[in-house]
Amino acid sequence: MGVPQYRPEDWRLFIDSSKRSLKCVILHNGNLYVSIPIGHSTKLKEEYENIKIVLQKLKYHEYQWLICVDLKMANFLLGQQGGYTKYPCFICLCESRARKDHWVNKVGPLRTDLTIGVANILYEPLVPGEKIILPPFHIKLGLMKQFVKSLDKDAPVSSTF
Template sequence: MTELKFEYKTSDWRLFIDSSKVSLKAVLLHNGNKYPSVPVAHATEIKESYENMKSLLEHIKYNQYSWKICGDLKVIAILLGLQLGYMKFSCFLCEWDSRDKKNHYVKKEWPKRDALIPGQRNVLHTPLINPEDVLLPPLHIKLGLMKNFVKAMNKNGDGFCYLKKKFPNISDAKIKEGIFVGPQIRNLLADEEFEQKLNPIENPHGHVFEMLFVIFLEATGPKTMKS
């Protein structure tokens, strides 16, 4: 940071880790976006795995700085030692049961996950980071809100039919599952005709969704994490 002539305070920066099947990289992002991103690690021909994540954190001396960490949900799962894939307990915050489908979208409160203990509730390894240092990715929250909202819509209603008309290049299967990208969601929220197409049950929920997306996620996102 001295070489870059940046003011440095650990709490002003967060560590973003991104991985794929062939590469792994880590970048420091300034919380106020006052400074450009600072690459701290990059490796090719390295798969996303617990061992490689552990090696990365050791090389950048993560324990010395203990930055807050952001990344996609798969990266966070690896860092916290969770089993990947379709497992029963996939959330590091609570004991949401992926197999208990009858209670999905019905049960609003799930037991808090008190600890991440290897060998229990789909935890394979000792966590590499403190769960309290994880910053949830806004993009995943946005996509999840949209997915749940669309899946709850009346599939024969005017609102759902309007979605298919507005996005003709998106397959019916994707629309039915509520699979949209950020720009499409923003486009839809700015469309007054879509709001008029919603039925009396969907409309209030649409307003809540828009409030969460625009006021909370969009307003605070640039200050904390870009999606």
């Protein structure tokens, strides 16, 4: 593949999942080399145990790549409860149900530990939190999708901006 020497710190693991499939790809940090698909399944569901098995098969603890994932996969990797929870964020402890604080508080208390049974942590974290990076383009597409869904469908279409 043209790689003179493999060094794990020069690569990152990208994991993406949906209801239909789970995909794992190794990406070069400088994009000098081609992306390498290393895992694909149409049978595994988005569940903590399945992600744990995938990381074991990929020997993640041997290579310790940075992991590029979306927010839902970050929750799986850190052992958090899915769905509408009181503490959905893996970075801070802002309460999702505290509606009066949503647009008032700009900074919330940082999440300092991932203790099982506390603040929606159900399982042992599979990777350290500092190894997780978020893909900005993936997040931007998600935000745009939410924006478009929130547009007034009955408003007249304007041709000028």
